[in-house]
Amino acid sequence: MNIIVCVKRIPKTAEADIFIEKDNKDIKKDNLVFALNDWDGYAVREAVLLKEKFEGEVIVLTVGPDESKEVLTRCLAMGADRAIRIEEPIPNDGRLIAETLAKVIQTGPFDLILTGVQAEDDGWGQVGVALAQILGIPHASIVTHIHIEGGKAKVRRELEGGLEELLEIKLPAVLTIQTGINEPKYVSLAAILEAEDKETKEMTLEEIGFSPREPLDATIDQVSFPPTGKRAEILKGTPDEVVGQLTEIIKRKKGS
Amino acid sequence: MKIDPKTFTKDYLLHLCIQCGTCTGGCPVKYRSPLNMRRLVRETYFTDPFPSLSKRAEIWACTTCSTCSLRCPSGVKNVELLMAIRNYLANKGEVPSTIRDALENTLMQGNPWGRFRDRRADWAKALGVKIFGEATSETLFYVGCAPSYDPRVQRVATALVKIFQNAGVDFAILGKKESCCGNEIRRMGEQALFKKLAKDNTILFKKLGIKKIITTSPHCYNAFQNEYPDLNLPVQHYTQVLVHLIETGHLHFSKELGTSVTYHDPCFLGKQNKVFEEPRKILASIPQCEFMEMERSRERSLCCEGGGGRMWAEGGTEGKRNAEIRIREAVSLGAKTLATACPFCLLTFEDSVKTSGLADQIAVKDIAELVDETTK
Amino acid sequence: MSDIFILVEHRQGKIRDITYEIFGLAESLANQQGTSFTAVLLGHDVKSFADDLSRRAPKVLVIEDENLEHFNSVLYQKTLSSLISKYQPSLLLMGHSAFGMDLAPSLSVEKDFPLVTDCIGLTFEEGKLKATRSIYGGKVNASVSLRESKGYIATLRPGIFPPKMHGEIKGRIVMEASPLEGGVDVKKFIEYIEAPITGEDITQAEILVSIGQGIGGPEHIPMFEELAIRLGGTISCSRPVVDRNWLPKERQVGISGKTVKPKIYLAIGISGAFQHVTAMQGSDTIIAINKDPRAPIFSVADYGIVDDFQNVIPILKEKISDMK
Numbered sequence: 001m002n003i004i005v006c007v008k009r010i011p012k013t014a015e016a017d018i019f020i021e022k023d024n025k026d027i028k029k030d031n032l033v034f035a036l037n038d039w040d041g042y043a044v045r046e047a048v049l050l051k052e053k054f055e056g057e058v059i060v061l062t063v064g065p066d067e068s069k070e071v072l073t074r075c076l077a078m079g080a081d082r083a084i085r086i087e088e089p090i091p092n093d094g095r096l097i098a099e100t101l102a103k104v105i106q107t108g109p110f111d112l113i114l115t116g117v118q119a120e121d122d123g124w125g126q127v128g129v130a131l132a133q134i135l136g137i138p139h140a141s142i143v144t145h146i147h148i149e150g151g152k153a154k155v156r157r158e159l160e161g162g163l164e165e166l167l168e169i170k171l172p173a174v175l176t177i178q179t180g181i182n183e184p185k186y187v188s189l190a191a192i193l194e195a196e197d198k199e200t201k202e203m204t205l206e207e208i209g210f211s212p213r214e215p216l217d218a219t220i221d222q223v224s225f226p227p228t229g230k231r232a233e234i235l236k237g238t239p240d241e242v243v244g245q246l247t248e249i250i251k252r253k254k255g256s
Numbered sequence: 257m258k259i260d261p262k263t264f265t266k267d268y269l270l271h272l273c274i275q276c277g278t279c280t281g282g283c284p285v286k287y288r289s290p291l292n293m294r295r296l297v298r299e300t301y302f303t304d305p306f307p308s309l310s311k312r313a314e315i316w317a318c319t320t321c322s323t324c325s326l327r328c329p330s331g332v333k334n335v336e337l338l339m340a341i342r343n344y345l346a347n348k349g350e351v352p353s354t355i356r357d358a359l360e361n362t363l364m365q366g367n368p369w370g371r372f373r374d375r376r377a378d379w380a381k382a383l384g385v386k387i388f389g390e391a392t393s394e395t396l397f398y399v400g401c402a403p404s405y406d407p408r409v410q411r412v413a414t415a416l417v418k419i420f421q422n423a424g425v426d427f428a429i430l431g432k433k434e435s436c437c438g439n440e441i442r443r444m445g446e447q448a449l450f451k452k453l454a455k456d457n458t459i460l461f462k463k464l465g466i467k468k469i470i471t472t473s474p475h476c477y478n479a480f481q482n483e484y485p486d487l488n489l490p491v492q493h494y495t496q497v498l499v500h501l502i503e504t505g506h507l508h509f510s511k512e513l514g515t516s517v518t519y520h521d522p523c524f525l526g527k528q529n530k531v532f533e534e535p536r537k538i539l540a541s542i543p544q545c546e547f548m549e550m551e552r553s554r555e556r557s558l559c560c561e562g563g564g565g566r567m568w569a570e571g572g573t574e575g576k577r578n579a580e581i582r583i584r585e586a587v588s589l590g591a592k593t594l595a596t597a598c599p600f601c602l603l604t605f606e607d608s609v610k611t612s613g614l615a616d617q618i619a620v621k622d623i624a625e626l627v628d629e630t631t632k
Numbered sequence: 633m634s635d636i637f638i639l640v641e642h643r644q645g646k647i648r649d650i651t652y653e654i655f656g657l658a659e660s661l662a663n664q665q666g667t668s669f670t671a672v673l674l675g676h677d678v679k680s681f682a683d684d685l686s687r688r689a690p691k692v693l694v695i696e697d698e699n700l701e702h703f704n705s706v707l708y709q710k711t712l713s714s715l716i717s718k719y720q721p722s723l724l725l726m727g728h729s730a731f732g733m734d735l736a737p738s739l740s741v742e743k744d745f746p747l748v749t750d751c752i753g754l755t756f757e758e759g760k761l762k763a764t765r766s767i768y769g770g771k772v773n774a775s776v777s778l779r780e781s782k783g784y785i786a787t788l789r790p791g792i793f794p795p796k797m798h799g800e801i802k803g804r805i806v807m808e809a810s811p812l813e814g815g816v817d818v819k820k821f822i823e824y825i826e827a828p829i830t831g832e833d834i835t836q837a838e839i840l841v842s843i844g845q846g847i848g849g850p851e852h853i854p855m856f857e858e859l860a861i862r863l864g865g866t867i868s869c870s871r872p873v874v875d876r877n878w879l880p881k882e883r884q885v886g887i888s889g890k891t892v893k894p895k896i897y898l899a900i901g902i903s904g905a906f907q908h909v910t911a912m913q914g915s916d917t918i919i920a921i922n923k924d925p926r927a928p929i930f931s932v933a934d935y936g937i938v939d940d941f942q943n944v945i946p947i948l949k950e951k952i953s954d955m956k
Contacts, residue, residue: 012364013768014903015372020772027772031374033364094749095741117733122767122774124749125728126737129705133738138706138818141734154822158888159643159730162827162881165702168820180875185349186356189363189448217746221775226766232920232936242937243947246919249935250863250952253896253917254839353876354849407923407940570849610946611855 001056001148003047003112005080006101006131007040008090009064009071010121024222036071039116041078043177045184046146047114048079054148056111057081063100064090069200076195077187083200086208093216094126101127102134103210104203112153113174117142128176139174140167144181259344259447261300268337270301272330279324279334284559288573289317293324293334300337315341316352317572320443320564321523326555342445351445358568359446362453366435367401368568377431379403379410383417386428393428394467398480401436402567402599403472408606409599413472415628416494422631423506425497427470433460437471439479439524444565454484461489470497472624474525474598475563481529493525495534495597498627502541511630512544518591519547519623520582520605521557522598535597535623542630548591558582562600579608587618597623636662636669637693637721639712640685641731643703644824647681650727652795654788655688657754658725659796665756667722671803674711676701688799693719697810702821705734707812709742714811716743721783723761728787729887740785746778749787761786770906770928790887791910827881832866834883839865839896842885842912845872846901846922847941853878855945856900862952868892870908886911900941904929921945 011032019028036044047058060075062068063086072083086100105113113135115128125141132139144164145156151171156164158178169175205211235242265271279293280286291314299309309315315338324334345351351359361370377387377399386393397420403413420427438453461469469491471477480491501507517539525531532554539547552558560579583605586594596602605620636658641648651671658669671689673681676698685692693715699707712735716724724739726732728750740747746761748754752773753764761784763776778784834840841860843853853867860867867883874884885892887907897915901922902908909932912918920933921941930936937944 011768013771015365015370017372017374018768018771027768033373035364094737095747098737098741120769122765125733126740126747126749129734129737130741130747133741139734139738140819142730156825157730157734159824160648160887161891162884162889163643164825164827166822166825168822170818173818179871183353183877184356186346186351186359187349188347188359188446189452190347191349193448215779218748218776218778221762221777223767223772223774226770226773229931232918232930232933234925234930234936234938239939239943239947242939243944243951246935246937246944246948247951249917249919250896250898254864408943568849570851607942610942613946613950615947 001050001054001111002059002109003050003056003114004059004061004105004110005040005044005047005075006061006113006115006127007044007071007075008037008062008116008119009034009068010037010119013121020223020225024224025220026223034067034070036074037116037119039118039120039177039179041184042179042181043114043116044075044078044080045182046177049182050112050146050148051079059084061101061104062086063088063097072200073192073195074187076198076200077191078185082198085200085202087202087204091216092122092220093218094124095130095217096212098127098130098134099212100205100208100210101131103208105131105135111172113172115174115176117176117178128174132174135174137172137174138169139176140169141176142178143175144178146175146181259340259347261344264300264337264340268333268340269331270297270337273297273301273332274330276329278327278329279332282323282327284319284321284323284578285317285561285573288575288578289314291315291317297332297334297337300341309341313572315345316355316565316569318564319523319559319561319566321559322528323523323559326527339443339445342443343447344445346445352570354568354570355444355565358565359441359444359449362436362441363449367405368436368440369401369405371405374432376404376434377429379413380417380429383414384421385417387431388428388464389431389433391428392465393426394465395425395427396461396464396466396469397427397429398437398469398471398476399429399434400471400473400476400599402603404434406599406603409602412599412602412622412624415622415624416472418628419498419501419507419624419631423501425501430460437476437479439475439483440563440565440567442479442483443563444568454479458484458487461487468492470494472599474522474529474531475600478524478529493531493597495525495531495538495623498623499534499537502538507627507631509541509543509630510632513542513626513630514544515592516546516548516590517593517595517626518550518586518589519553520550520560520586520594520596520601521554522596522601523557523559523563525597526557527555538623538627539595542626545626548589550585550589552585560601560604562598562604567600567603577604577608579604580612583608583612583614583618587614591618593619593621593626595621595623595626634720634722635667635691636665637719637724638669638671638689639724639726639732640671640673640681641727641729642675642678642681647684648727648729649795650729650788650790652688652797653790653793654725654727655796657788657793661723661754661756665722670719670721672712672715674700674708682805686803686805687801688796688803690801690803692803692805693808694805695808695810697812699812699815700810703731704816704819704821705738706816706819708735709739711811712739713742715808716783723783724785726785726787728789732787736785736787743783745783745785746781747785748776748778750789751786752789752792754786754788766906789906791906791913829882830880831882834866834868834885835890835892837866837868837892837894839863839898840868840885840892840894841865841898841900842868842870842902843873843900844870844902845876846903848901850878855949859945859949859952862949865894865896870902870905899929899933900945902929903927904932
């Protein structure tokens, strides 16, 4: 079973102080650390687990600049066999990413394509499902469980309210992977250093014979900080005093 | 670089083991987990232990306090063996999820909690501290991860800054250029990451012309003093610095403490690095500080369970925590304050004081805080 | 300009709330553009839905087909595609939900309609669609322009747009013939799977002690369970806690978990991602305990404590037992 996993390098912003660039088009990134998109990490792990069961090859694929190599190396350390990077700044346009990926994917045989449900940074949630349409194969999004049997996959999709649905889908297909589908493994620095020796193929858009059409579907005009809404009343004092106030509030609200 | 269990016997002198059980006898988590050091040494020596050992949660229960190694009459390197097993597991990706987070965070943000690197020196903003890059000094005050980010331990770092300023010590901190020392990283089994941190930190220290290092934490002290291969700089734990400042008359006490204090020897300061006298000398110089010694002190100090990556480990142990046992020892001694000189001891004790409901009977303080309170 | 289409989202015999949220936005966009809006209802035995919808929308397009009983992106896409060809809507709106996320991107490629997902604001400027999206985990908003096109697709973030709950108009119901010729075998719906409830039902609790990843590790969970019991409530959590297997799925508050409206919601170590906030903001009183004063949870909470939970919870536990 040959599995292609499409991944993205993203900046980690949860803990960070965020500043906006002078041109207002994006946030400043020079003070941020970058990592493999969380959802993609689950997708790579799932691919490696499937490979352990059915044999075959796991190929990781990304569109991104030179720095994106580090997330590919991480994927290789996680157990992917080889990596392909399309040298291009990461577009803000999911359709363009999907078309670029499709151009590469179409050149070889595969049984399954996995992507993350969405990227941590811009959260479009578009690439995987658009990719399936471009390739003309079925897809399922927000997948929380995969069971493969005879050219078909039974997959569970996460719906709202704690509900899931069970689907049967014909392979090859694109599945977009939800977090929690598996238990991620630790990737040691020793494994990462070792993975640097694995094959990473680098290609330009020209080499894959793809020229993006203009204009793009979507462009970012500007970014801004969201308006600050209401703020909680912050309880102040020593922990004892704070808890005293808190207990009063709980007593009052509990009775009401 | 790749770890090979086949060489464990040779590397850690397992063949010297006489199965006397001294290691297990002194182990601070022997009642709290199935970890049995004597048996572990035997199993590793006799059998091809892997992967049978890999699924055992008790591998992560060890606090690396090193009581076993220090007491071993044959010189078996028990703790090094345990760290090698963890290293073997880490390289296979088989570490508990919270340890995984701590290691990944350290690689990304330079601290195991994954806090934002740029905010590392926020605690020092209002203190007028020199930061390397903007200023220079021969002395580095290496703050450490917990004192940089944890609100409780930030108070210790702040106290130290005030004391140093008070005593006219010229020093600077690294600010956001400071990265984890790697002491706990190595103990959680990430040898390669430890090596990287040691190398990067050593290069940085040399580049900045640093001649001397002072640490808040005994853990950082241990790493710099004993485990950085190319550092070759004098390193002092802050208690050693304070004793010197007091003895040379640079630091004057202006207030009385007026309470009774007992002292808990942190494993990485006391039994592992033999710094026993300095903390006691400091307490002896504080006016109106009634010092009381616990029965288990110095080499026999009971590990608080904060070391060896236990700050980030989940489970693997059960029953009453050592920190709580220790607090009850201090309370029954009649001490009103339990002093220590280590961020991890401070945090585990603070935690246990609250969860055991003894907060109104005893206070947990770092020696630096007691000195700061009485020298203002 | 031609109509704005709203895809009606329904599951297990109920129209989902997101549909009503889209109605409000569609109406104002239609007014802005001097056009009208149409609810598109695909399903099997959905006549009663059509009546309800026709009181809120000027027009309801209905396709009845037994193959449309359960959502299936392939069949929905085929059906919508033929409706789009026939009516040429200027914009198709749907929820950014398990439903919309499975359908919008592929339909967008097929019809060559630019897509914008997870919108928190939407408007037309000089005939071009512009959207506001919340990115980088809610830290900033982005204004996005879509290229000029005869049609667009947008998915809307749930819980953002005020729902249009009541309608008095009398819209037209137009039955359309189904373009489907049977089902498909590339993608088949088999069944729904409910998360088993083995413990207490968190949607019924009056007080929820809800924990997030910020509690550091599962070793603290017994302490929170005890606190919950002392308060007469129960314990719930955010998604990362479930992903890490610290608590079972049935305890999860969030869009993909349960929506809760307790009297008191005590959020501990929860940063406040929108997926979580959407599902708990209906609580009477929200109290947040978080180390990080900038955590978004403080924008939804009524009361906040900026501190390590370990400094607060043990004392609270003691005080609560005094209270009883």
